[in-house]
Amino acid sequence: xxNDFSIARSFVACNGADLxxxxxxxxxxxxxxxxxxxxxxxxxxxxxxxxxFVGDLNYLPPRMLDLLEIVSYVYGADRHTYRGSKNDVxxxxxxxxxxxxxxxxxxxxxxxPNVAEALNNLLSFLSxxxxxxxxxxxxxxxxxxxxxxxxEFALARNTNAHVILYSGGLDSLAGVLExxxxxxxxxxxxxxRSGQPATSKxxxxxxxxxxxxxxxxxxxxxxxxxxxxxxxxxxxxxxxxEETQRTRFFLYTAxxxxxxxxxxxxxxxxxxxxxxxxxxxxRQDLVHSRATRxxxxxxxxxxxNFFTMVAGRTFRVETxxxxxxxxxxxxxxxxxxxHDLISSSVSCSKTFKVGGxxxxxxxxxxxxxxxxxxxxxxxxxxxxxxxIYATDFLTERVTxxxxxxxxxxxxxxxxxxxTHSLDGFYTNxxxxxxxxxxxxxxxxxxxAIERLWKLSQQHGEQVKIAVERIRVAHDDPFTTPxxxxxPDMLRQRNYLKEEDMTEDIINHPAVEVFFSYSxxxxxxxxxxxxxxxxxxxxxxxxxxxxxxxxxxxxWKGEIDVHLNSAAIILLxxxxxxxxxxxxxDVEMKRAMERHDSGxxxxxPVILRECDWQIGDFAKLQAxxxxxxAVTSRHWHTSDEAFTVVAKGIRTAVEEWCNRI
Amino acid sequence: MGHERVGTxxxxxSWRNIVGLMSSGSVGGTRTNDFDSAAIASATLEQVRHRFxxxxxxxxxxxxxxxxxxxxxxxxxxxxxxDLRRLTLDFSSNITPLKLARALQKQVATTSDFxxxxxxxxxxxxxALAQWYDTNKPQQVGLFASFDNSxxxxxxxxxxxxxxxxxxxxxxxxxxxxxxxxxxREASRVIPSLIERDRFRDHMEAHIEDVSxxxxxxxxxxxxxxxxxxxxxxxxxxxxxxxIDGFLSYGFGxxxxxxxxxxxxx
Numbered sequence: 001x002x003n004d005f006s007i008a009r010s011f012v013a014c015n016g017a018d019l020x021x022x023x024x025x026x027x028x029x030x031x032x033x034x035x036x037x038x039x040x041x042x043x044x045x046x047x048x049x050x051x052x053f054v055g056d057l058n059y060l061p062p063r064m065l066d067l068l069e070i071v072s073y074v075y076g077a078d079r080h081t082y083r084g085s086k087n088d089v090x091x092x093x094x095x096x097x098x099x100x101x102x103x104x105x106x107x108x109x110x111x112x113p114n115v116a117e118a119l120n121n122l123l124s125f126l127s128x129x130x131x132x133x134x135x136x137x138x139x140x141x142x143x144x145x146x147x148x149x150x151x152e153f154a155l156a157r158n159t160n161a162h163v164i165l166y167s168g169g170l171d172s173l174a175g176v177l178e179x180x181x182x183x184x185x186x187x188x189x190x191x192x193r194s195g196q197p198a199t200s201k202x203x204x205x206x207x208x209x210x211x212x213x214x215x216x217x218x219x220x221x222x223x224x225x226x227x228x229x230x231x232x233x234x235x236x237x238x239x240x241x242e243e244t245q246r247t248r249f250f251l252y253t254a255x256x257x258x259x260x261x262x263x264x265x266x267x268x269x270x271x272x273x274x275x276x277x278x279x280x281x282x283r284q285d286l287v288h289s290r291a292t293r294x295x296x297x298x299x300x301x302x303x304x305n306f307f308t309m310v311a312g313r314t315f316r317v318e319t320x321x322x323x324x325x326x327x328x329x330x331x332x333x334x335x336x337x338x339h340d341l342i343s344s345s346v347s348c349s350k351t352f353k354v355g356g357x358x359x360x361x362x363x364x365x366x367x368x369x370x371x372x373x374x375x376x377x378x379x380x381x382x383x384x385x386x387x388i389y390a391t392d393f394l395t396e397r398v399t400x401x402x403x404x405x406x407x408x409x410x411x412x413x414x415x416x417x418x419t420h421s422l423d424g425f426y427t428n429x430x431x432x433x434x435x436x437x438x439x440x441x442x443x444x445x446x447x448a449i450e451r452l453w454k455l456s457q458q459h460g461e462q463v464k465i466a467v468e469r470i471r472v473a474h475d476d477p478f479t480t481p482x483x484x485x486x487p488d489m490l491r492q493r494n495y496l497k498e499e500d501m502t503e504d505i506i507n508h509p510a511v512e513v514f515f516s517y518s519x520x521x522x523x524x525x526x527x528x529x530x531x532x533x534x535x536x537x538x539x540x541x542x543x544x545x546x547x548x549x550x551x552x553x554x555w556k557g558e559i560d561v562h563l564n565s566a567a568i569i570l571l572x573x574x575x576x577x578x579x580x581x582x583x584x585d586v587e588m589k590r591a592m593e594r595h596d597s598g599x600x601x602x603x604p605v606i607l608r609e610c611d612w613q614i615g616d617f618a619k620l621q622a623x624x625x626x627x628x629a630v631t632s633r634h635w636h637t638s639d640e641a642f643t644v645v646a647k648g649i650r651t652a653v654e655e656w657c658n659r660i
Numbered sequence: 661m662g663h664e665r666v667g668t669x670x671x672x673x674s675w676r677n678i679v680g681l682m683s684s685g686s687v688g689g690t691r692t693n694d695f696d697s698a699a700i701a702s703a704t705l706e707q708v709r710h711r712f713x714x715x716x717x718x719x720x721x722x723x724x725x726x727x728x729x730x731x732x733x734x735x736x737x738x739x740x741x742x743d744l745r746r747l748t749l750d751f752s753s754n755i756t757p758l759k760l761a762r763a764l765q766k767q768v769a770t771t772s773d774f775x776x777x778x779x780x781x782x783x784x785x786x787x788a789l790a791q792w793y794d795t796n797k798p799q800q801v802g803l804f805a806s807f808d809n810s811x812x813x814x815x816x817x818x819x820x821x822x823x824x825x826x827x828x829x830x831x832x833x834x835x836x837x838x839x840x841x842x843x844x845r846e847a848s849r850v851i852p853s854l855i856e857r858d859r860f861r862d863h864m865e866a867h868i869e870d871v872s873x874x875x876x877x878x879x880x881x882x883x884x885x886x887x888x889x890x891x892x893x894x895x896x897x898x899x900x901x902x903x904i905d906g907f908l909s910y911g912f913g914x915x916x917x918x919x920x921x922x923x924x925x926x
Contacts, residue, residue, distance in 0.1 A: 007774075087668045090711060090841075095775040130775060169661075244665060276662040283667075284840035287779040290665040349663045366664045401849040402666040408848035408857055415858075423794055426757070430790035431783045434761035445758055484852070491853050 007130055009097040010081050014073040015140050016040060017101035022135050026099075034076050036069075036236075037142070047195070048072040049232030053255075054145035056229055057262060059154040062105035064258045065142065067310060070102055070119075070134075071247075071254040072233045078127065078247040079240040095288055098123075098132045107138035115309055122302035127246035128289025157264035161186040163256045164269045166228070168203040170371060171321060173345045174329045175271025176210060176226070177336050181217070186225045188263070190256040192248065195234040202346040202360070203228075209344055216337065231255040249294035250303075253317065257307050260315075267316040270295055273329050274322045275459045276370070278452070280432055282409040295319055297439035323455060326374035327462040334380060342384040347371045363389030364403030369410045376466035381473075394474060397484045407486060411467060417460030418564060425453045454593070457564055461599035510542030511653045514566035516587045517607075518576035524607045524630065524638075525572055531642040532649065540653055541568070563590055567656055568649065569600050571617060574608040578615065592616055601656055605645055607631060623648040667845040678703050682843065682860065683850035695860050697867035702920045704839055715838060716912045720771040720778035724785035725908055726898075727764050728826055731789065733894050735811075736818035754810045757790040764789075780837045787837075788829035792817060820887030823894070824876060827886055827907075831915050832872035836865060871918045885910065 011026035013019035013033045019026065036048040050068055054060050060068075077098060084093030104110045116134045123132040144150075162179060166172050166189035179187055191203050211223040233251060256268040277295035281287065293299055300317050307315040321329065333342060348361040348368050361368045368389065375381050391398065398404050420428060426449055437448040467490070474487040481487035513532070517525050535541045563569065569591045577583050594600040604622040606612060606629045612622070623645045628634040630641040669675045681700045705712060715721060768782040797813045816822045843864070851857045876886070889907055893899035899907075 086665065087670050089670055089708065090776050091667070092774055092776055128775075167661075171661075244663070249661070272661055279662060279664075282664070283844035284780075284837050285667045285842075285845055286664060287783075288775055290667075292661060292663045294661045367662050370662065401668065405666050405845075405848040406664065408854055411854060412848075412858060427790040427794045430757050430761050431765075431786040434758050434765060434786070437758060438762060445756060449758075489852065489854050 006092070007095060007097055008081065008093055009099070010077060011099045011101075012073065012077045013101050015069060015103035016042070017103045017135075017137050019101055022101040022137075023099055032077060032080060034073050034080075036072070043237075045236050045238070046072065046076045047232060047234045047236045049193075050142070051145040053229070053231045054149055057155045057259070058146075058148045059151055060258060060262065061151075063109055063310060064261065066102075066104040066106055066110065066140070067254055068231070068258060070100075070104075071251045073100065073102065074098075074123065074132070074247050075233055075245065075251045076235060079235055079242055079245055082241045083244060091285065091288075091290070094290065095128060095130045097130045100132065100134045101137065102134065103137050103140040105140050107136055109310075110134075110136040115306075118302070118306040118309055122299070122306050123247060123250065125296075125302060126250060126289065126293060126299050128287075128293075155259075155262050158186055159264050160184070161188055161263060161265065162269050163188045163190060163260040163263075163265060163267075164271065165189075165252055165256055166191050166203065166207075167252075168199065168206050168345060169347045169367075170326070170333070170342065170345050171271045171273055171276075171329050173206065173210075173341060174333050175269065175321065177333060177338055177341075180210075180220050180222055180225065181336055184225075186227065188259055189226060189228045190252070190259060190268075191228065191230045192252050192255060193230045193232040193234075194248075195232070196351065198351045198360075199346070200230075202344070202351075203230075206341065206344045209341055214338075229255070229259055246289050246292060246294075249292075249299070253303055253307075257310070257315070261311050266311075266314060267318050269318045269320065270300075271321050272319060273324045273326050274455050275325050277319065277322055278432070278436065278456075280413065280429065280456075282413045283405075295322075297322075297436050301439040323451070325455065325459040325462055326370050327377040327459070327466075330374050330378040330380055334378060334383075339380060339383045342375075342380070343388055359388045359390040361389045363391035363393060364398065364400055364406055366406050366410065369393075369406050373410070373414075373463050373466040376469050377462040379469075381469070393486045394470060395482065395485060397482045398486075399484070404484065404489075408489060411463060414460045414463035417456040418464055420453070420456075422450060422453050425449070425456065454590075458593075458597060458599075461564075461594065461597065465599065510536075510539045511568055511656060512562070512566045513541045513568045513570060513649070514562050514591075515570050515572060516563070516577075516583055516591065517572035518574060518580050518583060520576040521572055521574050521607050524574075527638060527642055528570075528572070528605065528645060531639075531646040535646065535650055535653070540650060563587060564594070567600055568652060569594070569602045570649070571602060571604045573604050573606050573610065573612045573615075573617075573622075575610040577607075578610055578612065584615075588615075588617065595620070601652055603649065603652055605630070668849070669842060669846050674707055678707060678842075679846045679850055682847055695863045697860075697863040700843070701839055701864065701867055701871075704842055705916065705919055708842070712838065712916070714774075715777045715780065715834075716908065718771075718777040718781065719773040720768050721781040721834070722904065722908065723767050723771055724764065724781045725827075725830065726904055727767055728785060728788065728830055729823075729890075729894060729899065729904065731760060731814070732817045732823045732826065732890065733898060734818075735814040735816075755814055756810070757786075757793045760789050761786040776841075780841060781834060784830055784834035784837055787833035788826055791829050791833075792822075792826050796822075820891045823890040824886040827911060828872050828876035831875075831911050832868055835872070835915060835919065836868045839864065839868070868919075872915065875914045875918045 009026070009030050011019060011023040011031050013031070015037075016035070019031055019033065033042055034046050035042040035044055036046040036050075038044060048069065050065065053068070054065070077100070081096060082093070083096070084091055102110075109115065119134055120132050124130065162183075162185050164172065164175060164179070164187055166176065168191075176187060176189065179185060189207070193200055207226065207228055211226055214220055214222065253268060253270070260266075260268050272295040277297070279291045279293060279296070281291050300319060303317045304315060307317070324332070330342070333339065346360050347370070349365045350362040351360065361371070363372075372389070372393075375384060391400070391403065393403065393407055398407065426433065433449060433452065436452065437443075437445050440448045443451070470486065471490055474481065481491070515525060532541065571577070571588060571591065591600065591602045595602040602617060602620055604612065604617050604620055604627070606622055606624070606627050608631050609629045612618065612627070624630060624635070624641045625644055628641075630638055630645070635641040669679060678700060681696060681703065764782060764785050768778050771778055793813060796816055817826055847860055848857055851860055886907070889903075893903045
């Protein structure tokens, strides 16, 4: 069997554990001895800054010291073993077997089979490896970190606090800002330091900016409430053979857990948006965590299970942004009026490749691409875009093939999200959904899938808005876009539009209109359709789709796909419309969600007199004028009323186009 | 968080020729001719001929197919006497595609050959179940149907015709996913515009659908073979390992032949 067809095994000895005694079957090339302590027979090949961390906290219990060593060794081994080349025919080297032997202080706890099994479940899924097996041996000790390294000097309990993972990215920034604004808690920010100066600098600079007094919010006391704890861990003396470091999140959360436990909390908080957490694969080869699953619901559940065992009490890993998109994150920062901090945050995963004054972001990794489109979707491109990207794919040729793949597949997936009906989403994503829904607490399968579908749709719609804005901003009829820039990728235009791909993009494409109405009002709907015919001929509106909800057809079925793609949604309001559970609860609700997110404009058209002013859409501008019903005596004829309605729709369409 | 490892195909001449087939015909972002999906599929399968055989013989592929047979057998009757405890399936309760997906994932997780193949086979099996259910559920019934609707839908898979379609979907999805495992790495890199990139996916999917339809429906031999196989070996219980292997070998062989012979006329 060739190497391409064998699963790599690593047998790892830690803290001086006897490798041969535990793994006599291991081959010499499969053995790895990791050591961070000075003064032992093995030369140090790993930096674990445990004494410094203990010094910051004064004291940690033996089990927690063991945990920090274990997570550091796992991280070290992960970086030490190669996962194969990106251009292997098949990626059989990616999934490895790990066998760890670790000498520990709290042997009685670690040797329990369920603890090793919890570690295996967590790490295998998180990293996409075949297995992580652990054996432990007793007898490990380390010297006191300093004179205060005793229980009585331990960091004081503080239950009015939150422990938050702090990477210096947008999501953790938004989380910290919301916590500062909405609570009075102390915030203990936790970071892993891997020896990358750029990352440390980003975290420090952003924290400094967060701590500065905000004169519009004098009561925040940010400088006083924000505390930052860092834990250093990296390979020593050699470059990492593997850059992907999928186990790093375990290290990150373990640091936060240890601190949280010490100050008497039962939870840590991870701010990460749901689209990134779910990270649906964009290509078939992105399996086994080649698209990360750091905050995937299954990872979070496995972490909670493991930390609960270590703490000896129920422990939670909270993800408050799970139902947010990246655009929502940016909008939440904007809502707090802290646009100024966005450029100081760093989302890029390739900062180590960005040098000099080229910018703080590579511009083309998946995180940079997500950030870029979210910025445009949130309408913040003029506030925060300036010069942070080493490669600007909006104006420059993208020469890097990986970058082209990342950009195109990101937009294509977002487009797919907008076109999938609920059934289509379920059918296409059943494999991934099965792994997610089981771990979404307090939700049955139906609720979970519908909510996940809406989240993905929201993301798709937001990317769609971003693409439209980018297209308009970069569409100069007198110049050709740079080859292989993003505007060039949009050629053969109107990508994300459903129809008429040959339409001239210099003019605004026709706008899609959707009707929601009760079957009782069918004749009135036909009258309205006639009034709109001229707008269709003039290509101001493209075509309309409607949903005829018949008597007795109030089933909770699929939402019409066009409701999710139309720019203008007309609610044809009457007493029967209001009485229809489907029209009112399902379609109207979805329409209002799209309206509120800016993805569509909803216009109530009052057909017949009814008590519509107390409805959810009462805040919207209704047609005809002043919401006088089409069939009311206010109008001499219904034609007169429908003419006013058609004019109102024309104005709305023009406003919609100008807005884009 | 959110990192993706972007893969590429090997730099060898034969692989570059396949990449060339994907990018050929594009002038300045506009295609001058259609993608030759038949040639791309055929060349890719030829390039990985031995690997494709390994995939067919992989433990996870067999486990997935056995699972589909078990579903079909179990759906025959609520009061069936097949031991389904290992399946964790109970057709006397409301069975959704997701419940089946979870049960299959648990079974595939016990296999120990190659994780790459296991991921492809498992996904193809779940695709087949979800697509089959979506197509056969009564109109106006959502995915979260009542027990009666759910059972009457799944019951249809327990006939020779129902099983034939389920197995066709499995083979088609396995092939689609395996081809995409390679082609997805380069398609967005070399196809200039987004619209063309989507069109390439649509062409490849349509081609594989054509091939599988041709292999399983147009070809009466396979249709009657699979229905006959099911009716003969799965009437009273699960077929033997040898019978399962025989069917897999036949189905894969047929699909492979269809893909590598002359292009399908649409």
